Amino acid sequence: MALKKEHRIGRHATLLVLTDDRSEQEQITNQLNWKSCSGKVGSMESQKVVAAIETAAKQQGIIKDNVYRETHSLYHAIMEALYGITRGQMQLGSVMRTVGLRFAVVRGNPYEDETEGEWLAVAIYGTIGAPIKGLEHETLGLGINHI
Amino acid sequence: MALKKEHRIGRHATLLVLTDDRSEQEQITNQLNWKSCSGKVGSMESQKVVAAIETAAKQQGIIKDNVYRETHSLYHAIMEALYGITRGQMQLGSVMRTVGLRFAVVRGNPYEDETEGEWLAVAIYGTIGAPIKGLEHETLGLGINHI
Amino acid sequence: MALKKEHRIGRHATLLVLTDDRSEQEQITNQLNWKSCSGKVGSMESQKVVAAIETAAKQQGIIKDNVYRETHSLYHAIMEALYGITRGQMQLGSVMRTVGLRFAVVRGNPYEDETEGEWLAVAIYGTIGAPIKGLEHETLGLGINHI
Amino acid sequence: MALKKEHRIGRHATLLVLTDDRSEQEQITNQLNWKSCSGKVGSMESQKVVAAIETAAKQQGIIKDNVYRETHSLYHAIMEALYGITRGQMQLGSVMRTVGLRFAVVRGNPYEDETEGEWLAVAIYGTIGAPIKGLEHETLGLGINHI
Amino acid sequence: MALKKEHRIGRHATLLVLTDDRSEQEQITNQLNWKSCSGKVGSMESQKVVAAIETAAKQQGIIKDNVYRETHSLYHAIMEALYGITRGQMQLGSVMRTVGLRFAVVRGNPYEDETEGEWLAVAIYGTIGAPIKGLEHETLGLGINHI
Amino acid sequence: MALKKEHRIGRHATLLVLTDDRSEQEQITNQLNWKSCSGKVGSMESQKVVAAIETAAKQQGIIKDNVYRETHSLYHAIMEALYGITRGQMQLGSVMRTVGLRFAVVRGNPYEDETEGEWLAVAIYGTIGAPIKGLEHETLGLGINHI
Numbered sequence: 002m003a004l005k006k007e008h009r010i011g012r013h014a015t016l017l018v019l020t021d022d023r024s025e026q027e028q029i030t031n032q033l034n035w036k037s038c039s040g041k042v043g044s045m046e047s048q049k050v051v052a053a054i055e056t057a058a059k060q061q062g063i064i065k066d067n068v069y070r071e072t073h074s075l076y077h078a079i080m081e082a083l084y085g086i087t088r089g090q091m092q093l094g095s096v097m098r099t100v101g102l103r104f105a106v107v108r109g110n111p112y113e114d115e116t117e118g119e120w121l122a123v124a125i126y127g128t129i130g131a132p133i134k135g136l137e138h139e140t141l142g143l144g145i146n147h148i
Numbered sequence: 149m150a151l152k153k154e155h156r157i158g159r160h161a162t163l164l165v166l167t168d169d170r171s172e173q174e175q176i177t178n179q180l181n182w183k184s185c186s187g188k189v190g191s192m193e194s195q196k197v198v199a200a201i202e203t204a205a206k207q208q209g210i211i212k213d214n215v216y217r218e219t220h221s222l223y224h225a226i227m228e229a230l231y232g233i234t235r236g237q238m239q240l241g242s243v244m245r246t247v248g249l250r251f252a253v254v255r256g257n258p259y260e261d262e263t264e265g266e267w268l269a270v271a272i273y274g275t276i277g278a279p280i281k282g283l284e285h286e287t288l289g290l291g292i293n294h295i
Numbered sequence: 296m297a298l299k300k301e302h303r304i305g306r307h308a309t310l311l312v313l314t315d316d317r318s319e320q321e322q323i324t325n326q327l328n329w330k331s332c333s334g335k336v337g338s339m340e341s342q343k344v345v346a347a348i349e350t351a352a353k354q355q356g357i358i359k360d361n362v363y364r365e366t367h368s369l370y371h372a373i374m375e376a377l378y379g380i381t382r383g384q385m386q387l388g389s390v391m392r393t394v395g396l397r398f399a400v401v402r403g404n405p406y407e408d409e410t411e412g413e414w415l416a417v418a419i420y421g422t423i424g425a426p427i428k429g430l431e432h433e434t435l436g437l438g439i440n441h442i
Numbered sequence: 443m444a445l446k447k448e449h450r451i452g453r454h455a456t457l458l459v460l461t462d463d464r465s466e467q468e469q470i471t472n473q474l475n476w477k478s479c480s481g482k483v484g485s486m487e488s489q490k491v492v493a494a495i496e497t498a499a500k501q502q503g504i505i506k507d508n509v510y511r512e513t514h515s516l517y518h519a520i521m522e523a524l525y526g527i528t529r530g531q532m533q534l535g536s537v538m539r540t541v542g543l544r545f546a547v548v549r550g551n552p553y554e555d556e557t558e559g560e561w562l563a564v565a566i567y568g569t570i571g572a573p574i575k576g577l578e579h580e581t582l583g584l585g586i587n588h589i
Numbered sequence: 590m591a592l593k594k595e596h597r598i599g600r601h602a603t604l605l606v607l608t609d610d611r612s613e614q615e616q617i618t619n620q621l622n623w624k625s626c627s628g629k630v631g632s633m634e635s636q637k638v639v640a641a642i643e644t645a646a647k648q649q650g651i652i653k654d655n656v657y658r659e660t661h662s663l664y665h666a667i668m669e670a671l672y673g674i675t676r677g678q679m680q681l682g683s684v685m686r687t688v689g690l691r692f693a694v695v696r697g698n699p700y701e702d703e704t705e706g707e708w709l710a711v712a713i714y715g716t717i718g719a720p721i722k723g724l725e726h727e728t729l730g731l732g733i734n735h736i
Numbered sequence: 737m738a739l740k741k742e743h744r745i746g747r748h749a750t751l752l753v754l755t756d757d758r759s760e761q762e763q764i765t766n767q768l769n770w771k772s773c774s775g776k777v778g779s780m781e782s783q784k785v786v787a788a789i790e791t792a793a794k795q796q797g798i799i800k801d802n803v804y805r806e807t808h809s810l811y812h813a814i815m816e817a818l819y820g821i822t823r824g825q826m827q828l829g830s831v832m833r834t835v836g837l838r839f840a841v842v843r844g845n846p847y848e849d850e851t852e853g854e855w856l857a858v859a860i861y862g863t864i865g866a867p868i869k870g871l872e873h874e875t876l877g878l879g880i881n882h883i
Contacts (some may be wrong), residue, residue: 004275004280011164011286012273019159019166051391053426056397057265069430070558070588076425077518080383080390085232085289089677089815090826096815097786111285117511119228120285126159131811132788136804138258138267139158142232143288147511198685200735202719216724217852217882223719224812227684236383236521237532238678242519244492264805278496278517283510294805297576298569305580306460306567313453334843345832363871364705364735370866371665374831379526379583381764385825405579411658414579420453422445431446432552432561433452436526437582441658517665530668533680537668538639572664577657577853592863598860600754600876607747613785633861671876699873708873714747715744723738726846726855727746730820731876 008033010016010111013145017105035109036063043101045094045132047083050102050140054079054123058106064121064148071148072085075106078123078144085142086125095130100125100140108148150260155180158290161271164252179253183210183255190248192241192279194230196251200247201226201270205253211268211295214261218295222253225270225291232274241279247287255295266295296408304405308418311399325415326330327405330357333334337395337424340390341377344396348373348417352400358415362437364386366441369400372438379436380419388426396421402442413442444554449474451552452584455565458546476550477504486573488524491543495520495564499547505562505589516547519564519585520549523584526583527566534570540583549567549589560589587589593699596621598699599731602712605693623697624651631689633682633720635671639692642667642711645695652709652736659736663694666711666732673730674713682720688728690715696736707736738848743768745846746878749859750814753841770844771798777838780829780867782818785837787812789858793841799856799883810841811856813879819876821860828864835875837862838882843883 017026017039038061042053054099055075058064064071084089086100093100105123123144130137153180164173164186176183187207189200193213202222205211211218230238233247240247251272258267311320311333319326324331331427336347349369352358358365377385380394387394403414424431458467458480471478479502483494496516499505505512524532527541534541550561564585571578605627615684618625626649630641643663646652652659671679675689681688695710711732716724750774752761752774765772777788793799798829799806818826821835828835839860846855858879865872 004284006287011288015162015166015288019162047386047389048391050781055391068557069424069432069553070561072425073431073432073588081235083390084235088228088231088291091386092391092782095389095782095830096785096818096826097790098811112510116509120511122286124288131807133301134850135150136807138804138808139151139156139269139290139294140277141158141162141271141290143286143289144235145177145285145287147514173585194680194683195685202685215851216718216847217855219719219724220882221725223686230684238680238684239532242488242536242683243524243532244489245517257802262639263803267805274477283513283516285501285510286525294808300581303580305582306695307580309456309460313456322768341830343831349832362704363700363865363873364708366866366871367873370833375529376530377831381635382522382525382583382585385827385831389830410656414658416580417584431445432586433445433450433563433584434586435452435456435565435582435584437580438529439579439581439659526648528623533635536683537671538636538643538680539664570659572660577660579657579661592872592874597874599876603750603754603876606749667821671821676816676819676879708876713874725739726880727739727744727857728880729746729750729859729876729878732823733872733873733875734835 004111005113008109008111010107010109010120010122011145014107015120015143016104018103018124018126033109037105037107039103039105041103045099047091047093050100050122053081054104054106054142063106063108068084074121074146074148078121078134078146081141081144082125086129086140097131099132100127121146121148128144151258152260155258156257157254157267157269158292161252161254161269162290165271165273167249175194177254180256182254184252184254185210186250188250192246194238194240198226201251201253210253210255221268221293221295225293228291229270229272229289233276233287235293244255245276246279247274249277251292268293268295298405299407303407304401304402304403304414304416305439307440308401308416309398312397312418312420329401329402330401331401332357333397333399335397339393341385341387344394345373345439348398348400355403357400368415368440368442372415372440375438376417376419376436380423382435391425392423394421394423415440415442445552445573446554449550450553451548451550451561451563452586455546455563457585459544459565459567470520471523474550476548478546478548479504480544480546486540488534491541492499492520495545495547504547515562515587515589519562519587522585523564523566523583527570528582539570540573541570550556562587562589592699593701595697598695598697598708598710599733601697602693603731604700606691606712606714611669621697624691624693625695626651626682627691627693629691635681635685639667642692642694645712651694651696662709662734662736666709669732670713670730673719685719686698686717687720688715688717707730707735709719709734737844739850743844743846745844745855745857746880748839749842749857750878753838753859765842768844770842772840772842773798774838774840776838778833782826782828785835786814789839789841798841798843804864804879809856809881813881815857816879817858817860817877821864821875828832832866834867835862835864851867856881856883
């Protein structure tokens with residue numbers, strides 16, 4: 002049942018959002034026969050962050066958009082990543098702050114045992130701060146869910 | 149006032165907890181004249197995670213242990229990282245889960261403008277799950293604070 | 296001081312929102328000389344859920360709308376029910392989700408001892424999910440307060 | 443993708459914890475070829491509530507105890523039900539309160555479309571209050587997750 | 590329905606915990622025919638803070654200890670004050686911090702209209718910080734409830 | 737490292753928002769060579785409360801508006817005060833409530849030891865309630881941060 006060291010899906014998604022050159026991570030994605038997508042979103046509206054990740058994951062085929070269980074799994078992984086991004090209240094503009102974020106979604110099998118099946122990792126990294134350029138610091142979040 | 153790209157202190161701390169070979173990151177720490185420390189902690193008691201990070205940061209000279217404002221800054225950075233680790237309620241054993249974590253604390257100046265002074269980044273990465281070996285997935289948290 | 300088994304006001308309110316035929320519950324309401332009202336609300340805006348319940352309870356005479364202590368009691372009972380509905384952050388549209396809900400408010404005396412006086416129960420049941428028909432699951436919340 | 447009216451798994455689990463005579467609900471469980479289990483737990487320690495539900499679900503074969511994805515699904519369904527039970531902070535003894543609870547776990551397929559597969563519902567109902575007999579009111583929580 | 594300026598019960602309770610000489614406030618308490626009590630508690634265990642306030646309020650006759658609705662009202666007022674004291678997670682020792690607090694409970698009628706009846710105010714003031722003398726700062730919380 | 741009794745910055749800020757005649761407190765501000773500002777804000781939008789305090793503190797020179805670390809310190813002190821004001825979810829209009837508030841920001845050195853440097857206290861006091869005049873009660877929050 003153990004996590005396979007080379008299959009740490011959360012670490013993989015995090016490196017995708019942290020590195021400028023994603024080719025090494027994308028090569029691993031391909032070797033493992035995993036799926037991944039990346040994107041960017043900047044907003045004061047938290048729903049736009051959720052929507053940007055959901056849209057990217059559906060359009061790039063990470064999840065099937067007509068199967069609710071896949072949307073449900075992704076939604077909760079995004080929510081969990083947003084706990085890390087927002088640290089206390091899942092609000093942006095309504096507490097006078099804005100974000101500029103990169104995100105990655107990875108779908109794969111992190112466990113040695115095949116019966117554990119596929120899981121999703123959502124990593125988000127960027128800046129959070131006042132709605133004035135430069136008044137901001139880094140922020141990071143990771144969500145993991147079974148699919 | 150902008151964040152300096154090569155000085156992204158949160159990204160730096162996160163890479164320290166994600167990479168097996170920390171020598172590259174530690175070289176950067178030295179070049180920038182920053183300070184950093186790393187450690188491990190596994191527990192069902194959330195206070196032990198807090199204590200392990202505080203103790204490491206004090207013993208390795210990242211913060212001065214007799215200056216409260218430094219302890220206060222570190223404490224809130226740890227709390228913010230724990231929001232990412234715990235995602236919803238900052239509890240471990242009391243909601244029947246346990247963690248096995250690596251952490252890194254980095255102290256440095258991430259902004260171009262010198263008047264922005266020093267900041268702390270606390271990154272935590274590892275596994276969270278049921279108190280049974282293998283019933284766990286990855287988790288990650290990052291906290292940033294001015295010092 | 297004990298709760299009277301036949302006077303379990305929260306159970307009563309919950310059965311009102313779960314059953315298609317409310318006549319049995321409404322008969323109990325009348326026998327006990329309690330007051331109750333029911334209604335429906337669907338929205339992405341959490342304030343509309345609060346407003347719909349408050350309005351129904353005032354218009355149908357469950358609480359007096361010119362006595363603040365009654366509004367205050369109802370408001371906190373609604374908030375407590377919404378913790379169950381939203382499970383983590385009391386937000387709907389701002390985290391990209393919507394609800395379709397039935398609610399019931401019951402006012403009565405659940406305790407054996409008369410000095411315990413009247414209490415309110417707010418039960419809410421329905422679906423929560425993505426703003427796309429069918430991408431949703433059930434959700435339930437119950438709030439209880441003295442009045 | 444729609445929820446099937448007769449397959450509302452959350453409503454079913456809630457009726458199991460609310461009714462004194464469970465035979466009607468259990469008959470439905472059997473007809474639909476679903477699985478369900480019930481139990482009781484009283485404690486000031488929140489982890490005992492989690493453990494009681496996990497143990498019952500594993501021992502009665504609702505989930506496979508050696509497959510992490512099933513434990514993970516159940517764990518989050520329990521957590522979501524506990525948001526409804528605790529309404530604000532997932533703590534019992536540490537905020538000086540205790541619970542006496544009944545719970546039910548149901549595993550089944552609530553959606554018309556077969557590709558939506560199996561889901562879990564965890565319903566919890568009982569009393570919460572001061573650690574003195576009678577100083578308590580009702581509380582209810584429901585968690586739903588894909589498995 | 591308006592709050593009477595001289596009857597601001599929350600302000601009154603807060604001044605009771607902030608002033609070294611409580612005689613002026615206590616004189617007002619008597620003139621208005623209100624009831625109030627004060628006390629101190631220091632602990633790393635959050636339940637001890639709750640218990641200290643409940644015990645003081647019952648022993649000094651602010652609430653009747655055999656009427657649950659009064660205990661229920663006080664409990665929620667204490668919880669609300671603790672949100673201000675703990676600011677994010679209602680935990681002390683489990684996130685490695687301790688408190689040294691003074692508290693006051695006031696029972697009275699803050700509204701012009703008599704039908705608004707009696708309300709409770711719980712004010713708490715003191716220090717919160719690391720479990721090392723001096724590594725602490727001030728903290729304050731206020732809870733208000735109808736009784 | 738201890739807090740100096742006459743330098744309790746949080747108590748000072750709280751008295752500034754509670755007293756009608758601020759001259760005594762302002763005299764202390766001047767004697768101690770501290771800085772303080774006060775203001776009022778009423779809104780159903782939480783971001784307006786944040787913005788009003790930030791704007792007042794910058795315009796009246798309590799913090800430097802072009803130094804991010806000062807804005808960051810103030811922002812978190814405001815957030816902490818809002819935990820006390822909102823008690824559970826940092827939302828106003830989205831949970832159908834509104835506030836009428838006075839606030840004070842104080843910058844000074846509360847500790848005996850000079851190396852502890854300057855700290856900020858943000859106190860907020862006023863009413864919270866339904867968006868109908870009079871359906872409201874008092875609320876109070878205090879946030880403290882190093883700067």
